[in-house]
Amino acid sequence: MGTWLATIRFPDGTCKYARYSTVVEEMYHPLYAECSIGGDRGEVAGEPLPGRPELPRSAAADLVPVVIDVESYNDAWHALYCPRRALLAGPFSGFHRDRMQAEFELARDEHGVRHLGWSESTSLCGRPLTGEPLVFHDHLADWGPMEPPEPIEPVEVIDLYADWDEPDMCRACLLTTVAVLPERDVVRPDMTLTMPDRARTAGAGWWRRLLGR
Known part of the structure; x- marks a missing residue:
């Protein structure tokens, strides 16, 4: 499975890191505090940060707006970080837009x-x-x-x-858009989403990606 380094930039200037799958075209957990840059691409480094997915999501007022960019894509998108869960709340892909x-x-x-x-x-x-x-x-x-x-x-x-x-x-x-748009917006820590699943849930905007939009 091909992956790129995803950087999550917080308003205070700090960063966390994750892997972005080129198969399902979205990033996935866990998050990391460190990364290493070398060769043709970066990679997460160190131990994964603990998350608490079993907890309810933070109130909307407590969610932290972040910017996510992925190596080679040159197309950052805005998302939300949940402090209570210590995980992203979504969106997990720029194609969500x-x-x-x-x-x-x-x-x-x-x-x-x-x-x-x-x-x-x-x-x-x-x-x-x-x-x-x-x-x-x-x-x-x-x-x-x-x-x-x-x-x-x-x-x-x-x-x-x-x-x-x-x-x-x-x-x-x-x-609500993260919940009602196609299921592939939901992060799977084990990355079990298959290519047939991806084709089934690609949504109406797939052809725009083919055109480079």
């Missing part, structure tokens, strides 16, 4: 807060969306590998987890 834009609409409620939803009327957290609909959903993804009958301008890739601390972003909607 593509799936969010392929699956969800983005709109404001009556207070101006941005929410994600299956439509522009109801949010993932259950609030009615009566405010301004926003450009987010990439309708190109609806066509999969087929060409739409008329040219459609693709939507810029947007990383909403980068807005975790913004007062107009609904945290409950963001956290």
Whole structure:
């Protein structure tokens, strides 16, 4: 199995490290405090850090926003670290952004807060969306590998987890995306996800990766 070094950067400037699988295209636990750089790629080093996956996740206000980048990918993404579990809460792959834009609409409620939803009327957290609909959903993804009958301008890739601390972003909607998007977003410490499983859960945005988006 091919792996790259994933670096998790915290707001205070500290880092933790993990392995990123090129087979299932996501990083996985455990986390490490050290890494070694040598040859054509880095590697985690030392003993794995203890995690507490059996504990309930920290409250949303206590989750720590982090930035994850993977060697050779040159495409960092924003995620959340759970202090209580001492583990990442997700997303575990930069491709999570593509799936969010392929699956969800983005709109404001009556207070101006941005929410994600299956439509522009109801949010993932259950609030009615009566405010301004926003450009987010990439309708190109609806066509999969087929060409739409008329040219459609693709939507810029947007990383909403980068807005975790913004007062107009609904945290409950963001956290729900990790649970409701395809199962391969769930970290398996033993990495038993097979290639057929990966193909089954790849989601509507797979073809955009083929095009380099």
